[in-house]
Amino acid sequence: MKSLPIAIIGAGPVGLAAAAHLAVRKQPFVIFEAGATVAHNILSWGHVRVFSPWQYNIDKAARQLLEASGWQAPEAEDLPTGRELYEQYFLPLAALPAIQPFLFLESKVLAIGRKHLDKLKTKDRENVPFMVQVAHPHQQIKHYEVRAVIDATGTWQSPNPIGSGGIAAPGEAAHHKHVFYGIPDILGEHQERYKNKSVVVVGSGHSAINTILELDRLKEAFPDTTIHWVLRKKHVSEVYGGQENDALPARGALGIKIEQLVEEDRVNVYTPFQIQQIVGQEGRLTLVGEQYGELRALPGIDEIISNTGSRPDFSFLREVRLSVDPALESASEIAELIDPNIHSCGTVRPHGEKELRHPDKDFYIVGAKSYGRAPTFLMATGYEQVRSIVAALSGDWEAARQVELELPETGVCSLDAGVACCESVAEPEKVAATCCG
Ligand SMILES: Cc1cc2nc3c(=O)[nH]c(=O)nc-3n(C[C@H](O)[C@H](O)[C@H](O)COP(=O)(O)OP(=O)(O)OC[C@H]3O[C@@H](n4cnc5c(N)ncnc54)[C@H](O)[C@@H]3O)c2cc1C
Secondary structure (H helix, E strand, O other), rough: OOOOOEEEOOOOOOHHHHHHHHOOOOOOOEEOOOOOOOHHHOOOOOOEEEOOOHHHHHOOEEEHHHHHHHOHHHHOOOEEEEHHHHHHHHHHHHHHOOHHHHHEEEEEEEEEEEOEEEEOOOHHHHHHEEEEEEOOOOOOOEEEEEEEEEOOOOOOOEEOOOOHHOOOOOOOOOOOOHHHEEEOOOOOOOOHHOOOOOOEEEEOOOOOOHHHHHHHHEEEEEOOOEEEEEEEOOOHHHHHHOOHHHOHHHHHHHHHHHHHHOOOOOOOOOOOOEEEEEEEEEEEEEEEEOOOEEEEEEEEOOEEEEEOOOOOOOOOHHOOOEOOOOOOEEEHHHHHHHOOOOOOOOOOOOOOOOOEEEOOOOEEEOOHHHOOOOOOOHHHHHHHHHHHHHHHHHHOHHHHHOOOOOOOOOOOEOOOOOEEEOOOOOOOHHHHHHHHH
């Protein structure tokens, strides 16, 4: 077992960071990436500027390897776009001789299991390698024997549907050509699709806000563009966030800008609106939803942009024994730390190998996927997760246990009821440590 490599699934920021830590610790590894390039998901929104500056976006082991190769780190305080993250950090990192030979692009993991043991079999399970089934280019299927697996596949490729209740609305699939799941490049590649059109944005997170801000800039050049914003929240002000109190000013600025747009009536807001159906009518769409207990129709829609979050894909993990929170679909040990029903502070108690264990020994889900359906995952959280896990897999238990994580708070720190999270909850000490510590 010791001589076998460790498999990393997904070469996003967190999978690449895992590779860097394994390289620094001189542990053999292979990293499989489904896309044609690393950071495939981030590139799909490459035009968007992130809100955390470079200082939070670079993993420590990756920096160590890059600097040894003569790489110059970007300015710590600058805010890169997704594409700049790719060009200035992920691409040079993936090209390092310590990583590149072990990276397989266009290689999608189809299944993972224990060698000769299906999920039902317990005896000797811990001492048996994992088998990873991979689809390489030209439909070549290969099996790899590995001693541990780090699943860093994110959630971006499994977007939530727009139908209320998490189930696709009737008509959603039939009209899929008019629904964009993600953040289109409204001012660039996708301008033709949205200019002078009636566009509905669904969702209430930072992605939705980014989308609306770009649509508003499009509207300046093409005034017949109409922007509708559909949210499930009780009131639109709930999405304004910490604004000036946000420790990441760029994240706070999103809330300030969107509030301004709403106040100036540049966007038509429908909230709380539960989408029930999408109906096609004379080449356009009508969005039918429930608002205050009554059915309401939004007719004359050309395009829908869905920013309703995403969910993990467990389909290739059917043979792995997992422990997943029933509501969040996160690693179960961290659910209470990140549950958006309880708090929204943007911080999370430091956690590492111990909290991310699953019943199948030496199998870990990390990165955005470790949060399941919960939002607000930051790359920096994933970097600390994989530092701790790689330390454990290398036998350095002291380093594995010493988890340190300081995340910038959102400045919201509130319960659903709007009470400051430190003031009143069932287990105040837990939430205080999570939100306000
Ligand atoms: C608009 C936007 C702005 C953001 N801004 C910030 C910010 O300012 N700061 C911050 O810290 N975070 C930010 N985030 C969040 C950040 O992008 C994510 O937390 C981060 O990308 C998660 O990294 P990951 O490696 O876990 O997953 P991902 O980046 O999703 O990478 C997963 C990788 O796995 C690959 N993959 C998937 N399935 C398979 C498979 N079966 N086999 C092989 N490979 C597979 C994918 O192709 C992908 O390359 C932002 C996100 C968005 C959408």
